[in-house]
Amino acid sequence: MKKYFSSLNILSSEELNRMDPFLTVRDIKKGDFLIQANRICKEIVFIKSGVLRSYFTDSEGIETINCITFEGEMMAAFSSFIKQTPTDENIQAIMDTKVEALQKADLEYLYQTSAEWQKLGRILTEMQYLKLEERIISFQKDDATKRYQLLEKNNSEYIKHIPLHYIASYLGISTRHLTRIRKSIL
Structure with a gap:
């Protein structure tokens, strides 16, 4: 601090x-x-x-x-x-x-x-x-893809430790939609 x-x-x-x-x-x-x-x-x-x-x-x-x-x-x-x-x-x-x-x-x-x-x-x-x-x-x-990309860009080392349903809730989307977004940008 x-x-x-x-x-x-x-x-x-x-x-x-x-x-x-x-x-x-x-x-x-x-x-x-x-x-x-x-x-x-x-x-x-x-x-x-x-x-x-x-x-x-x-x-x-x-x-x-x-x-x-x-x-x-x-x-x-x-x-x-x-x-x-x-x-x-x-x-x-x-x-x-x-x-x-x-x-x-x-x-x-x-x-x-x-x-x-x-x-x-x-x-x-x-x-x-x-x-x-x-x-x-x-x-x-912004659309959900852009919000996810920004979150991932700024916090990539932590994203892998956060359950997908938490990330989806934070982005205001379903886990299924988040999975599609992640597949489309890989």
């Missing part, structure tokens, strides 16, 4: 070091949850290795994946984290995953005591918004 924050060129080394006492490293085993529905998200994590998926379950028990997050990215149940209300989503490890976690209370303390940390918080929020907007536009503009 520190290296990632440093790459944004917002915090000085001294400001970056202020988060050291608050960071915790945790392993999440494949199939275990970072957070489950109806709980309040109290931390934001940076994925050091592995993959997490965020999904919702409808009234019929059908899961829909809205986000797959890879090594080097931030993850949280963001609306729950911001509003401190129960989340509707589940965040689960697709494979053994190592994360660095920063608790909401500690992040708020850093915001309250530093203008640079406030700026970092704003930039991170803007980046999450842009990522969400890109995903929405991609669903409106």
Whole structure:
């Protein structure tokens, strides 16, 4: 997380070091949850290795994946984290995953005591918004083949570890359609 924050060129080394006492490293085993529905998200994590998926379950028990997050990215149940209300989503490890976690209370303390940390918080929020907007536009503009190719291009080393039905759900298509796409581009 520190290296990632440093790459944004917002915090000085001294400001970056202020988060050291608050960071915790945790392993999440494949199939275990970072957070489950109806709980309040109290931390934001940076994925050091592995993959997490965020999904919702409808009234019929059908899961829909809205986000797959890879090594080097931030993850949280963001609306729950911001509003401190129960989340509707589940965040689960697709494979053994190592994360660095920063608790909401500690992040708020850093915001309250530093203008640079406030700026970092704003930039991170803007980046999450842009990522969400890109995903929405991609669903409106691009076909499933293009969405798959982009996912595969950016995360090829992990794609082989993700079950096809997860990828299909994330792309908003059936597993059968995903299989046809994969065959057509090989």
